[in-house]
Every structure is written in C-alpha cells, then in structure tokens.
Amino acid sequence: MNTQLAIWAGKTAGTVSRMIGNGGSTISGVVARKLDGKFLRHLRSNAKEIIYITGTNGKTTTVNLLAHLLETSGKTVLTNREGSNMVTGISATIVRNAPFIGFMMNDVAVIEVDEASLPKAILECQPDYLIVTNFFRDQLDRYGELDLLIEKMKDSLKSVDVKLILNADDPFVNRFSDLQTKNIYVGLDENAGRFQSYTMGESKYCPICQKEFTYTTVHFGHLGHYQCTCGFTRPQTTLSAEKIYQGEKGIRLTMDGKDYPTTLKGMYNAYNALLAICACQEMGMNTKEIREGLMSYHKTDGRMQEFFIGEDTWKLNLVKNPAGGNVTLSEYLQTDENKQLIFCLNDNLADGEDISWIWDIDMELANREEVETFIASGKRAHDAALRMKYAGFPEEKIIILPDMKEAVLYAKRKGYPTYIMATYTCLTSMVTILSQEAGKRNKRDGFIGTFTIPFLSGHPKSLWRQGKYHMPKKTIRMEGNLPSNRRNQKP
Ligand SMILES: [Zn+2]
Missing domain, CATH: 3.40.1190.10 (Mur-like, catalytic domain)
Known part of the structure; x- marks a missing residue:
C-alpha cells in the first residue's frame, strides 16, 4: 500500500511541478522515496x-x-x-513508467x-x-x-x-x-x-x-x-x-x-x-x-536536435554559457528566412543559479528583421526578455510565456521555423513537449531527425567568474547607471 501511495504521490508531485513550469524531472522520485525509503528496489x-x-x-x-x-x-x-x-532520478523514472x-x-x-x-x-x-x-x-x-x-x-x-x-x-x-x-x-x-x-x-x-x-x-x-x-x-x-x-x-x-x-x-x-x-x-x-x-540510431538529447512540427523545422540546443549561446545563435541565424526564437531559462542548481551570464550572450545578433518573435520562457523568462529588450529588439515582438508548453503552442500557432535555446533543466521537458508536438503531425513516419555541430564544451559562468563580464556598450548608454541586481528586474 505504501508503495502504491508513493507512486501516486510521486506522480502528483511531478504533474504539479510540470504545471508550474519546473519540469518535474526528479521531484516525483524525491516524493516517492519519502514514502517508500528503498523505492529503487521496485526496479525488479x-x-x-x-x-x-x-x-x-x-x-x-x-x-x-x-x-x-x-x-x-x-x-x-x-x-x-x-x-x-x-x-532520486532513477526512482522518478520508475514513477513515470508506472500505470495507475x-x-x-x-x-x-x-x-x-x-x-x-x-x-x-x-x-x-x-x-x-x-x-x-x-x-x-x-x-x-x-x-x-x-x-x-x-x-x-x-x-x-x-x-x-x-x-x-x-x-x-x-x-x-x-x-x-x-x-x-x-x-x-x-x-x-x-x-x-x-x-x-x-x-x-x-x-x-x-x-x-x-x-x-x-x-x-x-x-x-x-x-x-x-x-x-x-x-x-x-x-x-x-x-x-x-x-x-x-x-x-x-x-x-x-x-x-x-x-x-x-x-x-x-x-x-x-x-x-x-x-x-x-x-x-x-x-x-x-x-x-x-x-x-x-x-x-539518432541522437535525441537536445543537442542541435531537429523536430518537424507542422510545416516547419524546429531546432533545439542546450545552452549553458555565453560562448555556447553565441555559437548557437550564429548557427540559428545563418539563414535569412523568417523565423522565431525561444529562450528557455531556468535557474535551478544544474543550470547555475546565477543567470547573469546571459548578459554575455550577444543577443544583439538576433536583432534582425527576419526574427518575427522572441519568446522568453522558463522560470526566469522575464530576465531573458529583459536581455532581449536591451539588445534593442522591438518590445512588441517580445512575448513572455514562462510555461514552456504554452511557449511552444504559441510559436506553433504563428507557424515559422523556430529555434530554441534551453538551459540544462529546461532541456528534458522541451524534448518531451517538442516530441509530442512533432508526433501529432508525423505519426506515420515517426522520424525525428537529428544532427550535431561541434560544440564548445561547457564551463558555466566561467567568463563571468574570471571578471571578463561586460555590458554591451549600447546597453550602458541606454541605461546609464545600471543597478547591480538588474537580473531581478522585470521589463
Ligand atoms: Zn603494478
């Protein structure tokens, strides 16, 4: 009985966590283990x-x-x-797999x-x-x-x-x-x-x-x-x-x-x-x-992963530092087709709780006419939006949707090729959401193609810690005297 309770409680916690945009990847395992201390034994x-x-x-x-x-x-x-x-993560996998x-x-x-x-x-x-x-x-x-x-x-x-x-x-x-x-x-x-x-x-x-x-x-x-x-x-x-x-x-x-x-x-x-x-x-x-x-075999781990949603190709890439962000953006902006960008930003431990590194991504690169919409998502969606605003991107083209599913559905309705940057703890949920959306149209062939580009290895926040952080000149001119806790501001 305890075991069944643990599964139900775990499932509930996972659902609630996903609803409030936390992804819920391990919370269901944490909760299940609270009620059933050796939950992993059920792997058998x-x-x-x-x-x-x-x-x-x-x-x-x-x-x-x-x-x-x-x-x-x-x-x-x-x-x-x-x-x-x-x-906890493995326990969460068991909870997710369990039927009612x-x-x-x-x-x-x-x-x-x-x-x-x-x-x-x-x-x-x-x-x-x-x-x-x-x-x-x-x-x-x-x-x-x-x-x-x-x-x-x-x-x-x-x-x-x-x-x-x-x-x-x-x-x-x-x-x-x-x-x-x-x-x-x-x-x-x-x-x-x-x-x-x-x-x-x-x-x-x-x-x-x-x-x-x-x-x-x-x-x-x-x-x-x-x-x-x-x-x-x-x-x-x-x-x-x-x-x-x-x-x-x-x-x-x-x-x-x-x-x-x-x-x-x-x-x-x-x-x-x-x-x-x-x-x-x-x-x-x-x-x-x-x-x-x-x-x-095709990689499905969110590293330059492609999805076919509606008539469009969507791309998803993990971004965890400024260098990676810049590589991703320049890859995304290679074509001059009309497109939209989504930036999913969380500040959980695995993402790095200090998100100031996003100010070192050259978001100015994305301030181009063909970028139809910039959708900020994740727990720190407002910070991502603020960064884009400071890049000079027209405010009316910035949409804030902290819930990642809502962000995807919004972009899908607009119907442009969509390019997504996601921090570590956003990635799994994003892969799941995009796979579901891709599956809706492409059930017959079921193919989710992927490819990988050589990618800068991650040292989250290293530039920041080395004191190489800088504000873009334009931003400094705009704001003059920027408060140090700008990352908590809302646009
Ligand atoms: Zn020896």
Whole structure:
C-alpha cells in the first residue's frame, strides 16, 4: 500500500511541478522515496533484466544507444534516457513508467547510474549486468579521490552476483576484474584507429603497485594496451574492434571481420558502441539486428536536435554559457528566412543559479528583421526578455510565456521555423513537449531527425567568474547607471 501511495504521490508531485513550469524531472522520485525509503528496489517489478551503466564519460550515449538497439529488436525497455542518474532520478523514472495501479513489466531496464550513487543503487536493487565505461580524474572536486570512489563502488559489488561488462583498455576499470570470474571485456585492438593525442596525467601509474605502466598502444587518455611488472595487465577481450574509421555518417567498426557502420560521431564513441553491442549480444541479439539498430540510431538529447512540427523545422540546443549561446545563435541565424526564437531559462542548481551570464550572450545578433518573435520562457523568462529588450529588439515582438508548453503552442500557432535555446533543466521537458508536438503531425513516419555541430564544451559562468563580464556598450548608454541586481528586474 505504501508503495502504491508513493507512486501516486510521486506522480502528483511531478504533474504539479510540470504545471508550474519546473519540469518535474526528479521531484516525483524525491516524493516517492519519502514514502517508500528503498523505492529503487521496485526496479525488479519493472524489468526482467536490469543493466546499470556507470563511469566518468559516455554513460548517456551508451544508455541511449543500448536502449535503442534493444528496442529495435522488439524488446520493451525502461530507461532514464535523459540522464537523471542519481537514486532520486532513477526512482522518478520508475514513477513515470508506472500505470495507475502497480507496475509495468518491461523486458529490460537500461539505467544510467552516477558513480557516487552506484553503491546506494546496488544496495536497493541488484542489477544483472553492470557496464563500466571508463574513469577519468576530472571529477575530483565532486567526489574526492577517484581511488576512494572506485573502492567504494567495488565494496558495494562484493557480495553481489552481477555480470560485469568492462572496458579492458582502462586500467582503472580493470580494477573491478577481481570481483567476479566471469567478467566480459571489450577493447580496441592495437592500431585499431587514430585518436587525437592527449596528455596522460597520473593515470599511467599502476593502481596496484604505483609503478609506471608500459604502454604498447595508447588510444585515448590513459586508455590503451598497458602492462605492469607486478602482473596487472590489460585483460584479454571477449569483444574487440579490429579497426575503427570515420565513415560518411559516423564511425565504422570492424569486428570479427564484419563491418558495423554507426551514426555516432567521434572516435571516442567506439568504446560506447562496443559496450552497447556487447550487452546486446549478451541479450541474445544477432549481428543483423545490431547493425540495423546502429544505423537507425539518432541522437535525441537536445543537442542541435531537429523536430518537424507542422510545416516547419524546429531546432533545439542546450545552452549553458555565453560562448555556447553565441555559437548557437550564429548557427540559428545563418539563414535569412523568417523565423522565431525561444529562450528557455531556468535557474535551478544544474543550470547555475546565477543567470547573469546571459548578459554575455550577444543577443544583439538576433536583432534582425527576419526574427518575427522572441519568446522568453522558463522560470526566469522575464530576465531573458529583459536581455532581449536591451539588445534593442522591438518590445512588441517580445512575448513572455514562462510555461514552456504554452511557449511552444504559441510559436506553433504563428507557424515559422523556430529555434530554441534551453538551459540544462529546461532541456528534458522541451524534448518531451517538442516530441509530442512533432508526433501529432508525423505519426506515420515517426522520424525525428537529428544532427550535431561541434560544440564548445561547457564551463558555466566561467567568463563571468574570471571578471571578463561586460555590458554591451549600447546597453550602458541606454541605461546609464545600471543597478547591480538588474537580473531581478522585470521589463
Ligand atoms: Zn603494478
């Protein structure tokens, strides 16, 4: 009964949160867990097989690709595709998936798990498989010592019967190898492909005896073919890519002499593809099914994602810093067709609570005749509108609609190609809303095309913190003496 109450309360909280424009991505999980402290254990009632995916990089891509591959083979999949990867986020996924009474059984759950959350997730629900992508030392500030984190993860797995799918080329991941005897390893053969060279940092030292590794091949960072005099050596792989090269649509892998074309861009995605393919083989998928799935995979994570709504093409991109905003705007303004812009701005923790960085986006770029409307949306819609007003954009063309669904419906009614910038916590809701709207017209082909442009990596507010913040000259002239708390003003 408590469980059913937890689901209903979670669903209600999620609905209310979405209604007031908060997205509601994890709130339903928080509420459900208040009523049912180990809510994650119900994952077992949701899927016959459970796969967890953890590691520093590539989790989301591996999860999305694997879920897609399994779905194309006809399996039903429960997944936290949008990357809410802590226990509350995963609980929210369960709540969302639950029908009015009880749970919905799927064939497989493909769940991204944050590294620091893994022990808790394992404690509440043991998976059948754990995929570990890699470990890089770039999260020291979040988690403390990487070695400590790995030990904690290993401790949580000690008395658990789980099949590990590990990246053989990463010595850090290889530290999991003494946990089980039936581990599966994937990796890239020597000379499999040409990667950009990286500085290695301290990771080239053996985690067992701290001596320096001897590498016969380095693929990427500290990933490669390593060995140590103490005997800690790259394990034999079960599945390995003999060759990787850039194909027309994405990278292609050669395994057992067979060609596997993918739609993934970037050589580093070879590892994510290998891990996903390996899990599919474990689930009984054949080569033909896997290859078809790899070719039909399209990114749906809001990075320059395209939607076809009505007669128009809409584009959505994540924006989290001024540099990213400028790249996005100039990409959006390449054509001189009539268009409208939507800026969805939230100030939750994940977005950065200080939104002053929007004053460093050159919104002046968008002050052009062909921009029919600028729609400000999200919790800080008024701030986005104010920024646009200060860019000199005609006030009568600025619309403030904090509710993102309303913003989309308004733009849809006007019927122009629409370009959307969204901060992190707006993104998932926006993808959902746009997918629904696109689905209404395009049910027959159901295709949501996507493409990616090279994108500046995110360092939210870094320019601001470095004191490189500046007001556009025009704005200073307009206002003269701007109060420092301008971001709380309304236009
Ligand atoms: Zn050693």
